[in-house]
Amino acid sequence: MSNEIEVPGGSVREKLTPEEISERTRAAVGYNYEYKDKYLVGREKIREFARAIQATDPIYYDVEAAHAAGYADLVAPPIFFSLIGIIAHRPLFEEAVVGYGAGQIMQSEQRVQFHQPIVAGQTLTCHVYFDNFRQAAGVDMIVTRNEIHDQNGNHLVSAWTTLVGRTSGEEINPDFYSTVEKVTMYGTT
Secondary structure (H helix, E strand, O other), X not given: OOOOOOOOOOOOXXXXXXXXXXXXXXXXXXXXXXXXXXXXXXXHHHHHHHHHOOOOOHHHOOHHHHHHOOOOOOEOOHHHHHHHHHHHHHHHHHHHOOOOOOOOEEEEEEEEEEOOOOEOOOXXXXXXXXXXXXXXXXXXXXXXXEEEEOOOOOEXXXXXXXXXXXXXXXXXXXXXXXXXXXXXXXXXO
């Protein structure tokens, strides 16, 4: 956890009620910070990521192909930005928006605007914004925004993520998780 940022509502030392979780989350709208660590984009990480998502464009693997396409180095697949986004969100959910345990929050929507591609050799910074909170149909809806820049201040990516959180103490049917996994996860073995 970062000790460098002011946390709305202060630190939490005891279990919060569902109402307290929602009110604390509502009060955190406007909270923002620049993630304290930088992310150095490496060639092997790009190649590994491209293999994992089964992306086949040679600009993800071959430096000469990337040069021929006009890039300074290997190009990261567009969704690569999510690596730094996930890391940069940790302080938000560890310090400001607390009370949503594992299985109580799920991504429901994502919108991304790509300004420039991410390429190997860049050092990325991520500024995280907590943009919106509302309640609907018994769930909390949280909207975050990530603004990612390189070491020269070039704006690379803007990403908005909507998360749906449950603050009720009700147990979730275990079959729910296997159903969601079958719907949202796919791949080959």
